[in-house]
């Protein structure tokens with residue numbers, strides 16, 4: 001199935017994002033959680049590509065296992081960091097051999113300690129170039145790209161950031177998956193602005209239920225997501241009670257996703273952090289266990 005088709009005619013496409021675990025025990029646990037998430041019939045499961053290609057083999061191994069065990073279409077993330085065009089082609093060839101269905105095409109972040117992204121010699125500078133390379137040489141792969149409702153941290157202004165998003169879509173991306181956000185209004189404004197510039201592919205909100213206070217600062221510094229003050233305070237108020245924090249985070253995510261559904265989003269992408277409990281609690285509350293066709 002074409003990637004964009006999961007998100008057509010009110011289907012509410014669903015994807016889960018995993019990351020490659022560092023240990024065999026982490027891998028076994030991931031497969032258990034992934035099995036639990038299958039109850040919600042995801043359309044696609046994706047796996048991130050570690051900074052600088054540090055997880056290259058592991059990313060492919062995880063998507064291979066997920067596809068083999070659960071029979072679900074899979075997407076590998078791929079970034080331009082530290083790779084020449086030939087190394088990117090080598091990865092795409094390997095992804096092809098592993099029967100990966102889709103690619104989440106990204107530029108990647110600058111290596112730790114560096115402020116500016118610098119491509120390697122004969123590498124790529126921006127995600128739109130990676131999309132072009134995939135479209136022209138690996139046209140069978142469906143392509144997702146990243147979008148930023150609260151603007152990418154390096155962009156000088158939202159308008160320029162949006163034009164850059166359009167470059168990725170014009171280069172051949174099928175869908176946009178957004179950076180996580182907690183303020184739906186920012187997403188709706190972003191969606192309106194995408195409409196205005198004629199960006200016609202599905203925009204899929206990225207959802208990460210925050211289930212403990214310690215995640216709050218990490219998320220804000222990692223991707224600049226704004227968390228509502230009252231929500232952060234509610235988590236802080238029960239910092240010693242893991243169960244209550246979990247419930248507060250899940251309740252927030254249920255309300256957030258409910259509102260997004262009412263505003264007719266095309267689908268949802270859950271950053272599950274290799275665990276099933278939070279996404280399952282949200283999806284169960286929303287009644288998503290019957291397969292949508």
Ligand SMILES: Cc1cc2nc3c(=O)[nH]c(=O)nc-3n(C[C@H](O)[C@H](O)[C@H](O)COP(=O)(O)OP(=O)(O)OC[C@H]3O[C@@H](n4cnc5c(N)ncnc54)[C@H](O)[C@@H]3O)c2cc1C
Nearest residue numbers: 048049077106107108109126127146152155161164177179
């Ligand atoms: C859904 C999703 C999944 C992700 N998965 C991973 C992952 O697996 N591994 C990982 O390391 N990181 C991942 N990231 C993080 C991502 O790599 C960073 O956000 C990175 O800083 C930007 O990547 P990008 O693909 O959006 O870059 P780009 O689209 O290239 O944009 C980067 C910056 O450059 C500007 N820009 C874009 N194109 C041009 C152009 N042609 N000319 C001038 N300026 C331009 C943009 O406005 C933006 O400020 C993910 C992000 C998202 C939203």
